[in-house]
Amino acid sequence: MKILGIDTSSKFLSIALSEDEDIIREESHLLDRRQASQLVPKVKELLKKSRTPINKIGAFIIGLGPGSFTGLRIGVSTIKGFGIASGKPCIGVASMDSIACNAQGKDRYIIPIIDAKRGQVYAAIYRRKGSKVARLSDYLLLPIEKFLKKVKRDSVFLGDGLSLYGDKIANYINQDSVKAFAELSLPAGRQAKNKRQSAFLLEEYWYPGAGNLIKLGFSKINLSTGSGLILSGASVRGLKTAVWRRRSIKKAKKTNLDKLSPLYLYPEDCQVKYSG
Secondary structure: OOEEEOOOOOOOEEEEEEEEEEEEEEEEEEEEEHHHHHHHHHHHHHHHHOOOOOHHEEEEEEEOOOOOOOHHHHHHHHHHHHHHOOOOOOOEEEEEHHHHOOOOHHHHHHEEEEEEEOOOOEOOOEEEOOOEEEEEEOEEEEEEEHOOOOOOOOOEEEEEOOHHHHHHHHHHHHOOHHHHOOOOOOOOOOOOOOOOOOOEOOOOHHHHHHHHHHHHHHHHHHHHHOOOOOOOEEEOOOOOOOHHHHHHHHHHHHHHHHHOOOOEEEEOOEEEEOOO
């Protein structure tokens, strides 16, 4: 089954196409505030390069954040549109889980830190167990100082929050500077020699990837959800608008689109639990 994964939670648009869990093609585009105008054209380009028409996609997976409020709305709305038009399943996965999967070190805590503006960060604590990454905390929205009190010193840090708060993190774990951390950055598949030493990952590992979203969301796909007619222009030709709308609503419920919403974290509720 072909699966299309999309993440719009950061300044990068990440798109991936897979055959089941095997990634066929994955792209990342620096779009920042141009996601609304560029998302669909970039998806079309990727599908064209892969010689895969949109009606051959069997499921859609979208990153739910936390992250850019506008980006998340754009991404989720687009996926819902694909789901209504095709009747195929649409799955949501936390973008932060995808970031955590970028860290390959074993027996170490994995700490994604995302800039949440206004002096706060989105963060969570993970640990790799075999080939999987397990989340040990809620998704959090906290000032960096409060979050660091929850952090073990033998951790791997990644995420765009490092560009703002790297010095504070380094000071907290008694490192001389961010440069000392950078020298210990962990490329995929490698660990620092001192397993008790904390490390910053390089910037290339800071952002969520659609390929990781597909691998994380694949087990959630209910293949039976995708059955039914495709609501293309040809399939609804001659039908009355009211009939088309009723079928669209029915398919939206069938693919659980009414439950697909971004993972928003707010200051008044700093420990929001997400069941995904």
